[in-house]
Amino acid sequence: MLSQSEENYLKEIYALEELASKEVSTNAIAEKMNTKASSVTDMIQKLSQKGLVVYKKYQGSKLSKKGREQAVAIVRKHRLWETFLVNKLDFLWDEVHEIAEQLEHVSSETLIDRLDAYLGHPEFDPHGDPIPKPNGDVVKMQNKCLTDMDVNHSGVLVEVKNSEKAFLKYLNKRNIAIGDHIKVTEIESFDNSMKIHIKEKELVISEEIAKNLYLNT
Amino acid sequence: MLSQSEENYLKEIYALEELASKEVSTNAIAEKMNTKASSVTDMIQKLSQKGLVVYKKYQGSKLSKKGREQAVAIVRKHRLWETFLVNKLDFLWDEVHEIAEQLEHVSSETLIDRLDAYLGHPEFDPHGDPIPKPNGDVVKMQNKCLTDMDVNHSGVLVEVKNSEKAFLKYLNKRNIAIGDHIKVTEIESFDNSMKIHIKEKELVISEEIAKNLYLNT
């Protein structure tokens, strides 16, 4: 049985690994979790002791097989609860994160299986993130050009294909940056412009812009 | 903001007060919560400090107005979640307690209001207990124990006072459930066993069983 805190660490390490696909640094975890590096070191050592994390002093951490399984299970719960909140209780998809953070720690296999069935075994949560299967399978995220994405799908901005001053200036002005979570909310078929949700705001961008943005989805 | 532990204490003190309608003893709380009397003393003093409990050394504790409000809010959450689990996720009414014990600590006013609406503002939970209103009102039940009923009188089974596995199993086997209409058709005076009419059938139950069944008449 994991404590809530242990679960949160596993979940965040998982998220960071997905982004970087290499060992995650103590500082990175500390920042993500709003805590101090020394606290992270303490917890990492405990998780390492328990065989959930592979850790070598000063070299960062990564999840073990066992740790990854646990992390995925938590992500599954989080995303199913988010889906419930939006699909059944009429929350908006950007209002549900904090509540799901609490619900994800409720421990009952049966509960989560029933919830999954009740929701009709959804594949994606309201943010467009894939919901892991009960056996731990997760749809692999891959880089996709924004122009290849469908409505309601989302991803994290990981690459900008054009490095002209003007283009970068454009991104700056609109406060678009690497690492931002972007969700496609509308596509205008006649000119392929799209409406995207980014940093709590809606933005309309042309196909020309979209062509240069790559998301990890 | 109350900790989970504080919430649990308030909830259990509330339950004990409802039963006894007087100050509850440290030992009674300890037994109910599966903890030691010394731990209870510690917590009681803390809750008293916070103005949630009225406490005088060696004289037992009772909830303050503020503490009672908090306790009722937790009971409301607990019972709404139980209703959700049974009505929407098809749990049996005797399977939901442990899960609801976890869910009741999820903190979000909006969540619980939406859940309430989603369930159609139910008045009773699957065990027949009244669900407190958002403002804290709780329907006072004029429940009667089956042993206090006369021949030919009837009511709806609303509460089961014993939650041991064996007892619940007994009820399941005989297909006796909360919400059933029960009529007393015969009382055997020498052992106080009774014949009851339930779901189109006649059943004989011992006084021992009858003691644990409460009807809303």
Place this chain on the structure above:
DNA sequence: ATATATTTTTAGACAAGTCTAAAAATATAT
């Protein structure tokens, strides 16, 4: 390559909640 800066770990402290063992207060029984 050496000094400087940054990151990470350690050491020691603290708060919450629990426990055991012993002391203090209250209740019970003769």
Place this chain on the structure above:
DNA sequence: ATATATTTTTAGACTTGTCTAAAAATATAT
């Protein structure tokens, strides 16, 4: 009414998860 039993509280310890401050390791810059 006094001795005995029970209940409750206190004192001190332990665990979990956090923190600050200082030390150690690693990275960076000139």
